[in-house]
Amino acid sequence: MRLFFRKKNSCQVAKDRLKILLISDRVNCSPEMMELIKTDIAKVISKYMQIDEEKMEIQINTRKENTGRNSKPVLYANIPIVDLQKK
Amino acid sequence: MECEVIVVTSGKGGVGKTTTSANVGTGLAKAGKKVCLIDTDIGLRNLDVVMGxxxxxxxxxxxxxxxNCRVKQALIRDKKNPGLYLMPSAQTKDKSAVTPSQMIKVxxxxxEQFDYIILDCPAGIEQGFQNAIAGADRALVVTTPEVSSIRDADRIIGLLEAAGIAKMDLVINRIRIEMVHRGDMMSSSDVVDILGIPLIGIVPDDENVVVSTNQGVPLVGENCPAGLAYANIVERIQGKDVPYLNLQKGVSFFTKLSSLIKKS
Structure with missing residues (x-):
């Protein structure tokens, strides 16, 4: 009976993993470069407002509606703001 | 007709490049074409044994x-299929024995003498791969419905694009329809969706492939799932529109039913 109530079949798991994997493979962006981009973004935003650099995250992803070879990567940044006013 | 040079490649090893090369080449020869198979896997030649x-x-x-010899002297004529020739690779040398420009020259x-030249590419993306794709007009990218093989195929597609080979078609090998129904294997449409190049054939996982390799006789055109699938690929390579095989045959009613329930 457990078979019927499995959360996710392995095919779906494979598809989900591949989608994320291939995005980073295709972009060919090294972790070092991502780190540099991250610190640069933080520097620029910090000019105007106070942000939480510790909790900030950036990643390369695709828009949900696009799959396959034609999908355009997007740079996704999640930057928590501590204070909208500059210190 | 203008000669078409097709490279059979995959990135990952063991997904069926050599089997596909042998069957596609033999199939085209059976259709009356003049075909030359070239094994470009220097140091690890195998196309010769698969062809017998x-x-x-x-x-x-x-x-x-x-x-050391003229081009013609290195060509082995297949006695069973008139018009089919094989240029074997060397077993003692390594990939650096040949350069891309030398491949183009050959x-x-x-x-001038053939309708189709099929290049069996080695695994990997190093010099052997560069040699194999150097003179190609189009590519058959072989993959199995597994994560590792699809990832490598994606990388290969990127490299082929960069090399200016725009005509690429996907061969999905070793599909097990029962597992697809169970939701434990990616379906052909899942794979096409991820890789984003046109599909040219789906080859089911078939024991007869092992038997045919044992005997050194390609099974294209024989009345078994893989033989029929390869025959269809051969037709599609020549530009014919052939419907896909019904792989459902032999799948039990219960499997079909339970996969329907799972989908909904």
Whole structure:
């Protein structure tokens, strides 16, 4: 009976993993470069407002509606703001 | 007709490049075309054994490139299929024995005499791969419905695009329809969706492939799932529109029913 109530079949798991994997493979962006981009973004935003650099995250992803070879990567940044006013 | 040079490649090893090369080449020859198969896997040649021609090798690709023999002397004629020739690879040398420009020269020479040249590419993306794709007009990218093989195929597609080979078609090998129904294997449409190049064939996982390799006789055109699938690929390579095989045959009613329930 457990078979019927499995959360996710392995095919779906494979598809989900591949989608994320291939995005980073295709972009060919090294972790070092991502780190540099991250610190640069933080520097620029910090000019105007106070942000939480510790909790900030950036990643390369695709828009949900696009799959396959034609999908355009997007740079996704999640930057928590501590204070909208500059210190 | 203008000669078409097709490279069979995959990135990952063991997904069926050599089997696909042998069957596609044999199938095209059976359709009356003049076909030359070239094994570009220097140091790890295998196309000769799959074709059952291993006892007749005198000269090989490296001998041709080094000028030890004329191109014609290295070609082995397949006695069972008129119009089918194999240029074997060397077993003792390594990939650096040949350069891409030398490959192009050999292919240019062969183009005059053949309708199709099929290049069996080695695994990997190093020099052997660069040699194999150098003279190609189009590519067959072989993958199995597994994560590792699809990832490598994606990388290969990127490299082929960069090399200016725009015509690429996907062969999905070793599909097990029962597992797809169970939701434990990616379906052909899942794979096409991820890789984003046109599909040219789906080859089911078939025990007969092992038997045919044992015997050294490609099974294209035989009345078994893989034989029929390869025959269809051969038709599609020639530009014919052939419907896909019904792989559902033999799948039990219960499997179909339970996969329907799972989908909903």
């Amino acid at each position: 021609l291993e006892n007749r090798i005198v000269y090989n690709l490296v001998d041709v490139v080094e000028g 292919i240019e020479h062969l183009k």
